[in-house]
Each structure stands twice: as structure tokens, then as C-alpha cells.
Amino acid sequence: MKETVIKTDQLSKRFGSFIAVDAISFEVQxxxxxxxxxxxxxxxxxxxxxxxxxxVPSSGTAAIAGFDIYKKTEEIKRNIGYMSQKFSLxxxxxxxxxxxxxxxxxxLSNSAIKEKSEALITRLGLQKEVKKLVGELPLGWKQKxxxxxxxxxxxxxxxxxxxxxxxxPVTRRQFWDLIYEASEKGITxxxxxxxxxxAEYCDRISIMVDGRIxxxxxxxxxKTQFKAATMDEVFYELARxxxxxx
Amino acid sequence: xKQFINFVRKEFAHVMRDRKTLLILFGMPVAQILIFGFALxxxxxxxxxxxxxxxxxxxSQEIIARIEASxxxxxxxxxxxxxxxxxxxxxxxxxxxxVFPAGFNASLLHGHHAQIQVIADASDPNAANMLTNYVSAxxxxxxxxxxxxxxSPYRIIPEVRMLYNPQLKGAHNFVxxxxxxxxxxxxxxxxxxxxxxxxETGTMxxxxxxxxxxxxxxxxKTIPYLILSLLNVGSILLLSVFVLDLPVNGSVLLLFAExxxxxxxxxxxxxxxxxxxxxxxxxxxxxxxxMLLPTILFSGFMFPIENMPYxxxxxxxxxxxxxxxxxxxxxxxxxxxxxxxxxxxLILVAITAVLLIISLxxxxxxxx
Numbered sequence: 001m002k003e004t005v006i007k008t009d010q011l012s013k014r015f016g017s018f019i020a021v022d023a024i025s026f027e028v029q030x031x032x033x034x035x036x037x038x039x040x041x042x043x044x045x046x047x048x049x050x051x052x053x054x055x056v057p058s059s060g061t062a063a064i065a066g067f068d069i070y071k072k073t074e075e076i077k078r079n080i081g082y083m084s085q086k087f088s089l090x091x092x093x094x095x096x097x098x099x100x101x102x103x104x105x106x107x108l109s110n111s112a113i114k115e116k117s118e119a120l121i122t123r124l125g126l127q128k129e130v131k132k133l134v135g136e137l138p139l140g141w142k143q144k145x146x147x148x149x150x151x152x153x154x155x156x157x158x159x160x161x162x163x164x165x166x167x168x169p170v171t172r173r174q175f176w177d178l179i180y181e182a183s184e185k186g187i188t189x190x191x192x193x194x195x196x197x198x199a200e201y202c203d204r205i206s207i208m209v210d211g212r213i214x215x216x217x218x219x220x221x222x223k224t225q226f227k228a229a230t231m232d233e234v235f236y237e238l239a240r241x242x243x244x245x246x
Numbered sequence: 247x248k249q250f251i252n253f254v255r256k257e258f259a260h261v262m263r264d265r266k267t268l269l270i271l272f273g274m275p276v277a278q279i280l281i282f283g284f285a286l287x288x289x290x291x292x293x294x295x296x297x298x299x300x301x302x303x304x305x306s307q308e309i310i311a312r313i314e315a316s317x318x319x320x321x322x323x324x325x326x327x328x329x330x331x332x333x334x335x336x337x338x339x340x341x342x343x344x345v346f347p348a349g350f351n352a353s354l355l356h357g358h359h360a361q362i363q364v365i366a367d368a369s370d371p372n373a374a375n376m377l378t379n380y381v382s383a384x385x386x387x388x389x390x391x392x393x394x395x396x397x398s399p400y401r402i403i404p405e406v407r408m409l410y411n412p413q414l415k416g417a418h419n420f421v422x423x424x425x426x427x428x429x430x431x432x433x434x435x436x437x438x439x440x441x442x443x444x445x446e447t448g449t450m451x452x453x454x455x456x457x458x459x460x461x462x463x464x465x466x467k468t469i470p471y472l473i474l475s476l477l478n479v480g481s482i483l484l485l486s487v488f489v490l491d492l493p494v495n496g497s498v499l500l501l502f503a504e505x506x507x508x509x510x511x512x513x514x515x516x517x518x519x520x521x522x523x524x525x526x527x528x529x530x531x532x533x534x535x536x537m538l539l540p541t542i543l544f545s546g547f548m549f550p551i552e553n554m555p556y557x558x559x560x561x562x563x564x565x566x567x568x569x570x571x572x573x574x575x576x577x578x579x580x581x582x583x584x585x586x587x588x589x590x591x592l593i594l595v596a597i598t599a600v601l602l603i604i605s606l607x608x609x610x611x612x613x614x
Contacts, residue, residue, distance in 0.1 A: 052455050053455065054451065054454055054455060074457060077455060077456060077457040078457045080455065081455075082451070082452060082455040083452075084448045084451050084452065085448075086447065086448030086451075087447075087448070088447065088448040088449045088451065088452050089449070090256070090260070090447075090449060091447075092259075092260060092263050092264065093256065093259055093260070093263070097256070097259060100252075101252060101253075101256045102452075102456075104248070104249060104252030104253070105249050105252060105253060105453070105456050105457070105458040106456060106457065107248070107249055107457065150452075159455075
């Protein structure tokens with residue numbers, strides 16, 4: 001039984017004469033890990049911001065968790081989680097304070113906050129660091145904590161904008177374990193990345209070039225289609241034709 | 247509502263955790279009041295003065311004695327010849343010299359006309375002006391005591407009354423000024439910085455993606471500074487009443503209500519700056535240069551607005567601190583009620599409303 005949680009149709013965003021996102025159409029199913037790839041400046045972040053309700057599209061339609069992107073932004077916000085490319089917890093608050101704050105703004109009850117934060121701390125093995133300021137944690141832990149906080153309110157979809165930038169391979173692997181766990185719980189994961197090994201971990205990936213989606217399929221199907229041995233080659237093949245970059 | 251409290255609690259955690267800033271925020275008003283109250287004063291006391299008395303008669307001695315008795319001067323020494331005068335001034339320690347011509351008393355009594363030369367070091371023009379005024383006053387006083395005995399038929403004695411501040415205390419001027427300054431600094435700069443900080447670190451995006459209303463994000467970020475500022479108003483008032491002996495003549499409640507209004511004005515200014523800037527440094531620079539400087543220059547507490555060129559006088563009207571300064575003076579010192587300050591209050595309300603509307607508009611545009 002398939003359930004579509006993200007559906008876009010001809011979604012576009014123009015800034016003056018510049019078309020950042022050019023009529024993209026795709027669907028993402030529940031529980032899927034959807035990789036959103038593209039070179040710098042291809043329009044990934046702009047597209048993601050529109051899906052999160054941070055930016056209003058210029059034209060086209062989209063539904064997130066079944067809610068219209070123009071009219072039902074409040075409902076959408078309640079059903080998504082978001083982790084930006086900048087590390088985004090409060091460094092001057094403790095681990096526990098961060099968790100309960102973010103749980104709190106999603107309106108979780110006190111007992112739920114307590115229960116969930118305990119579970120989260122145990123899962124991440126942060127028992128000893130609960131009272132530490134987040135700023136004192138190593139980057140890898142911060143990223144994991146940041147992701148766990150983004151899915152704490154059990155959203156239908158979680159958007160990750162280059163979540164593993166600057167993190168070592170071992171921590172990245174652990175981070176992906178968390179992503180798989182979330183996906184098994186039925187949370188759809190929408191992730192942008194620059195790392196092609198991470199692209200291999202996704203169920204399906206789309207590759208954006210110059211604001212358009214030029215390829216969309218599972219990693220193995222894409223490799224067959226482009227007669228490439230690795231995702232690196234697929235990406236290079238497509239991105240080579242790009243006219244804009246940074 | 248629960249979410250809102252949760253948010254405000256987090257804001258307090260930010261403020262409380264930053265001990266250094268907290269210390270500055272609470273220490274600054276206390277330090278300023280004490281510095282203005284005891285170290286910086288407009289009055290000149292114990293200025294060094296030299297005398298070149300060629301007369302050495304009762305009249306000159308009497309005047310010198312009176313000058314020495316006043317707390318403004320300290321008579322340094324007598325000169326023996328006029329040539330020493332210049333070298334003495336060049337040393338820079340002596341601010342003023344009095345020269346009595348020979349036969350001073352005789353010409354005063356018989357010719358009814360005597361001259362004293364007063365020489366002041368005018369490299370600091372304000373000080374020179376004040377010192378000559380002091381000396382003239384002392385000499386006039388002596389003259390009056392003379393004419394009492396000689397029964398001159400026509401006399402006009404002006405009776406001067408300094409209203410609201412009979413002792414011409416500086417505190418009447420700077421307490422309201424420091425209040426405006428501190429509130430401006432805390433509210434504008436701290437609010438602007440704390441909101442921009444969320445933008446800079448990326449947490450603002452997370453908040454905007456959450457179901458928490460953006461307008462509530464802004465409001466809850468201002469609440470700690472609102473409370474902090476009210477505490478500051480309290481501490482300034484306590485200091486001025488108990489340390490500087492400057493009572494609050496009007497209603498304390500009204501004073502706090504007006505302070506709340508001015509704090510709101512400053513908070514919206516802070517929000518406005520934070521909406522328009524994207525880095526903490528820029529926000530701080532704008533708050534300092536764009537807000538603090540005009541507050542010092544145009545609120546009227548250091549420089550009288552009446553003496554400024556017309557254009558600057560016009561400009562001073564959009565500086566919120568000017569109106570707050572007038573309000574505080576009216577309540578604290580003149581003891582006036584709301585009927586006397588409703589115009590100023592209305593202007594502050596209008597400034598706040600305009601700022602709020604502009605910031606909310608641009609905040610929405612940024613979201614799109």
C-alpha cells in the first residue's frame with residue numbers, strides 16, 4: 001500500500017529573471033529515503049525551502065503530507081521536521097534544555113517531553129552529557145542530536161539540508177543509521193547531500209541541474225541507465241552539462 | 247500559551263547564562279549614575295586663582311577674603327609684579343587672575359568708581375565663562391553690602407528663583423538622561439543582537455519551520471529585555487532617591503508606565519534593526535552609531551536642543567529619547583501628571599506604531 005507524502009507539479013521559483021527552480025515534478029512515498037542531489041547553485045535549497053513553507057513558490061503546485069503548500073502551511077509545519085545545513089541547536093543551552101525546548105515549541109505535553117527526551121538520550125548514549133552545554137559536544141554528536149531533535153515530534157517527513165557536512169566518515173555512517181531507524185518508523189526522509197556514497201544509501205535519488213530535475217530513479221537503475229560503475233560517474237555525467245554553478 | 251512560556255523560559259536561559267553581559271546590563275546603570283553623580287559635574291570647584299594686589303587696602307582685602315571663602319576658588323598666592331602673570335598662566339595650573347590697581351579703596355570711596363581686572367584662562371571657554379561669572383557675582387555681592395551703608399536712593403535688586411531645581415543640582419539633568427540612555431542601550435542593542443543571532447546560527451529557520459508563530463518568536467525574544475529594563479528603571483530610581491537625594495516628585499506608577507512605553511519603543515527599534523540586518527556585528531554597529539549617538543546628542547540631556555541649527559532641531563523630533571527625557575523630567579522633577587505629558591506620550595506611541603508596522607511588513611517579506 002503506497003502513500004504519497006510529497007507531490008509536486010511544475011513547481012517553480014523565480015527571483016526576477018533568474019529561474020532558481022524550473023518546473024520540477026516528482027512524488028515521494030511514505031517511509032522512503034529520497035536523495036535530492038545537485039551541484040551548488042542547482043536550486044536544491046530553494047526547492048527544499050519551498051517544500052518546508054519557508055518560501056512561497058512562483059508557480060506550480062505541491063502537497064506535503066496531503067496539505068496544499070499555499071493554503072495549509074500551518075498543517076504542513078506540524079507534520080514536518082527540518083534540519084538545516086548550519087548546525088542549529090542552541091550552543092549556550094544544555095543538551096536537555098535544547099531537547100525540551102524544541103519538543104515544547106511543537107506543543108508536546110510535559111510528560112511526553114520527559115519520556116521522549118529520556119529515550120533519545122539513552123539512544124544516543126548521552127546520559128553523562130545531559131547537563132553539558134551543547135557547544136561543548138563534538139560536531140558529530142551535535143549533528144546526531146540535531147537530527148534526533150528534528151524527528152522528536154514524530155513528523156511525517158523530515159527535511160535534511162546537507163546534514164553531514166564536515167563530519168568524519170564513521171560519524172556519517174552512524175548518522176545514516178539514525179536515518180534508517182527513522183525511515184523504518186515510517187518517517188519519510190528528504191535529504192540533500194554532496195557525498196555520492198550517501199546517495200547510494202538512498203532508496204531513490206533525483207539529480208538537479210540548472211533548476212531542473214534531470215534524473216530520478218533508484219541508485220542502481222541510474223547506474224544502469226548511464227552505464228556507470230558508481231554514482232560519482234552518474235553525477236559527473238549530468239552535472240558536466242550545467243551552465244551555472246558557483 | 248504553554249509553547250510561549252516554554253519559549254520565554256529559553257530566552258531567559260540565554261540571558262542568564264551569559265554572566266558577563268548580564269553583569270554589564272545591571273552594572274552599567276549603577277555605574278553611570280554614580281559616575282555622573284560624584285565624578286562628573288558641571289560645577290567647577292576649587293579653581294586655582296592668583297591675585298596681584300597693588301592696592302593692599304581694606305576694599306581689596308575684603309574682596310579677596312570673600313573669594314577665598316567661596317568653595318569655587320582657592321587663592322594660590324600674591325604676585326609681586328605684573329610680568330609674572332603670563333608665565334603663571336603658561337604653567338597651566340592657574341585658571342584665573344585678579345588685578346587690583348593701586349589706590350583701589352580710595353577711588354571706590356571718593357570717585358565712586360573702581361576697576362578690577364579679571365583675567366581668565368579661556369583655553370577652556372566654558373570653564374572660563376563660568377569662573378568669570380562666579381567672580382562677578384562675588385564682587386557684586388560686595389558692592390551691594392557697600393551700598394547698603396551708603397544709602398543710594400535707586401536700587402534694583404533682582405530676586406532670582408530657580409524653579410524645580412533651586413540648588414542647580416546636576417542630578418536633575420542626568421538622571422532622566424541616563425535612564426533614556428540605559429533603556430535605549432539594553433532594549434535596542436540587546437534585542438537586535440539576540441534576534442540576529444538566531445538568524446546567524448540558523449536556529450531561526452528551524453523556528454520558522456516549526457508551528458510556532460513567527461510573530462510570537464519575536465515577542466518572546468523581547469520579554470527578558472522588557473523585564474530587565476524595568477528592573478534597571480527601578481535601580482536607577484532607587485539610586486537617585488537614596489544616594490543622590492533626588493526625590494520623585496510625581497507619580498512613580500506613571501513614571502513606570504511611561505518607561506514601559508519607552509521600552510516598547512526601543513524594543514520595536516531593536517526588532518526593526520534585526521529585521522534589516524543579518525549579522526550580529528552590523529546590528530551592534532547600527533544600534534550604537536545609529537541609535538545611541540543620536541540619543542546622547544539629540545535628547546537634550548547633554549546639549550541644549552534650543553541652540554542647535556533649525557534642521558537639527560527638526561531632526562531631534564524623531565529621536566524617541568528626546569520625548570522620554572521630557573516625560574521623565576516632567577514627572578520626576580516638576581511632579582506633573584499625565585495631562586502635562588500626553589502629547590509626548592502620544593508621539594512615542596506613534597513612533598512605536600510606525601516602527602512596528604514597518605518591521606512586521608519587512609519580516610513577512612523576508613519570509614516569502
